[in-house]
Amino acid sequence: MVPTMDLEEIHKPLKVHYVSATDSPEFTHLRWALARSSIIGLDAEWKPCQSTQPSTFPTVSLLQLACRVNHGLDDPAESDGSPVFLLDLSSVPLPSIWEILSDVFSSPDILKLGFRFKQDLKYLSSTFQVQGCVKGFDRVEPYVDITNVYNTLQQNHMGRKVHKDMKSLATICKEILSISLSKELQCSDWSQRPLTEEQKAYAARDAHCLLQIFDVFKTKVVSKGKCLNGDSKVHLCASLGLKELLRNPERDNTILTIKLVEALDIIQGISASDYPHRIGVADEAVSSSLCAKIRPMEECLMRIVREYGEMILLKEADMKPKTSRKRGKKRSSVVVVNKTKCETFDEWGGPPPWDFEVGGDGCPKFLCDVMVEGLAKHLRCVGIDAAIPCSKKPEPRDLISQAQREKRVLLTRDAKLLRHEYLLKNQIYRVKSLLKNEQLVEVIETFRLQICEDQLMSRCTKCNGRFIQKPLTTEEAVEAAKGFQRIPNCLFDKNLEFWQCMDCGQLYWEGTQYHNAVQKFIDVCKLNE
Template sequence: MGSNQNPTLKTKPHFISSIESDEFSLLRWALGHSSTVGLDAEWKPFRTPNSPSFPPVSILQLAFLVPGQLGGDTESRNDSLVFLLDLQSIPLPSIWELLRDMFVSPDILKLGFRFKQDLIYLSSTFCSQGCDPGFEKAEPYLDITNIYYHLQNKHVGKKLPKETKSLAAICEEVLRVSLSKELQCSDWSRRPLTEEQISYAAADAYCLLEIFSIFQCKLLNQGKSSQDIPKLHFSNESLGLKEILEKPDVSGNILRLKACEASEMVKSTVCESHLRVHSVVKPPSCYSHRNALPFDDTLLKIIRKYGERILLKESDRKPRTSKRKARRKASLGSNSKKECSKDCSDWQGPPPWDSSFGGDGCPKFLCDVMVEGLAKHLRCVGIDAAIPSSKRPEPRQLLDKAHKEGRVLLTRDAKLLKHQYLIGNQVYRVKSLLKNDQLLEVIETFQLKIDEDQLMSRCTKCNGRFIQKPLTTEEAIAAAKGFQVIPDCLYDRNFEFWQCTDCNQLYWEGTQYHNAVQKFIDVCKLNE
């Protein structure tokens, strides 16, 4: 039930915190055997826009398309490997040259999403550890935003428009998956990282490969058929030199292709133990930072037509400060500071549902788009939590709805606090970043009483209540006709079904339900 969340990774991401680890050995191998890498970086966001320095990068993500032999499937052309480099644990001078060579290697296509800012922060991070001058450029480079416009048949130059879609929006349109950005502003400097943070970071880099693969397929369909374009396989290790040279000529450039395949066979004989056993750590001299094979013709054409270069100027290496903002900040007196501290203060109460206001005592909230995920969590613990009908509502619309329905408006937008005077004490700014922490914050701030009987008593889709009596399987099948598909495997499991009184969505007490109940028992500490 629900939409697909995040691109599914074929392999578990490799978290690297030491250059002596097996994962780092595998990374060096991937750098020498992949022609395409997806890049992304994560850092703890600064709260002040005019900070004198750039935020230090905590995690660098690299996603590779590599030989299918790694997965043990000789029929597979490519597998994916995703690495997360912990830049807080690894001595940066020990990996600086490796990464610098990757960024400038003419044999590796770098994929990114507005990656110039990431490269600026990354370069600053390495410079602060004595790796001067950091990173100066990345080429050949291809921006996923540029790919998106070409997929939409909107031909643009190599300079992207100022207003572009987010990576999550592009994934939604191109891959038909929902790329959650909830953890983007989480604290990436804290250790250990959560499993959710690791999955989020890996998905951000991996989805770049998926979008690029679709782009390649579209270009192939527009030009020659796939039968006319030679694709190099990485499974030639099992072939002898005679078999490779006797393969039929499928292009006019057979000598170069066959020589490359034969070279790959010989190379794989030397590195066979490393290909099959990741735990073997070889000296750096055994690895090449450059791709073992040249770009195939298709990829080379894409790079020539759509590729570009990120070049950092001297002005890029210094944080920009806004003179206008600085003057405005200097003009603020002590009264403004007091007002700001008052606006950002903790909840003073009482809430509009309080009996002294004529309320019914039932907590009710309105969550704006910045805390929409919190609304679903509140519903899961039985709390009435509405969301705006529009994706971009005006502040006046939010305030009117909150006042009319007797709700507290939850937001992370400090600007909404200045409208407190319009509806009294009905706006609360959520301070936590993660949904679980936000839920606990709201429960504690408003002293909400949560018990196990309330869990999963509201519809997470529309906020409606469930009918009091559970449906039988026969009743659920009748209710679902023309509305919702019930998997056949549920018919003989004697599950109890529940239906929302507002939107008629059906739910059942399966594994997902019991896992959710246990999750919120733990989050709300109901066992303590």
């Protein structure tokens, strides 16, 4: 939950600007926002690579920049607050924007947020180098990783050290912001143009949520006084000169930063004719018009940077794709056999284990592994029995055993599962589509499933159970929900019908979401044709 933030603020529509040319109003707006932002969320998208050991890095097609524009600026009508810019790297000439991005990545006055952004930076640097920018990008600082923000929030909440699990961004958003961040389009082809509106919305949300998570973090840090305990130092040390501060390494870094900013202002105020021989550092700092416009970071933010900030630094070894460490080993015939197995199970041959010819009951049943759990929910929504593994991290043998025991077809996207020798024929199917809607259509067509409108929403999406056939009244639903589930008060006056899962007890009702879901699956399954 988010105790100190306005939920309406979190869920309001994003202001997204698609930048595809340097002479466009969107690009002008991007430069304007970058020069006035103290925090920027970074993310990148590229076409998924099919090879497990590519010889080159993927080409980044889209760079997302979510800007936290400072308020009270010179043109309030232009201010979006937190606009998101989608920079189309396949359309914009990369040499023309390299300097701008380089300034942003290295500016000490802009805090950069990311989610494991080092890999993105590798691919981004490689993409620019291929397009003639020899330097590419080698660093991002100051930088705060959202994974570390999440671990810190959990540690403060639980009062103990938290094990650093590799939490996904969707999981972090769910726990910190109480919002669901769909990752359905993550593996879509980002190199194709034009991008769909769904892709643009997905990309924008991925970057913008970094700002929202950091807002929660910043609010909690400020509330505990971690950013407000240094005011006295500012007043006590304000009269000290820059030379004295540099001599004493124990002085507060915030005061040193303030003094450096003051010194930089003085240097910028001196004309080239008055002082033609500027020192190299100062000259580099004011070389870019964008960098010169960026305002100094506020004290509270500087203290967060000091305590939690870090730097992404790419070494020479990071600029080359990693190759296999197994040297001198020749390919054996086993690999060829496994490849044959993959091709065998990649296409469905039938009959399925529920077929009457092989002793089945005629009811289609599937087992969806962790890679296609979203497909399991879609199958349940159209009335198909779709189970998920008994454990969160099942072994391949366990998956096969469960599928055989329950007479199910195992659905997966994991090619490694197809290589095990103990797999039985007609027991596993590799789903080719990436998006859940397309996966659903693929399974329906492959197994020739009969879907009718009466089947829609007839299974529990939570546990795969069946619903009680007779709808519950409001009074019966309230009684069934006691100590288990909360029914919103706004539903009591609408005379709705409720259903309850016979297995897990979950309650459902015919609200707006229900009708939208029914219409969605009517369209996906083409039931109205």
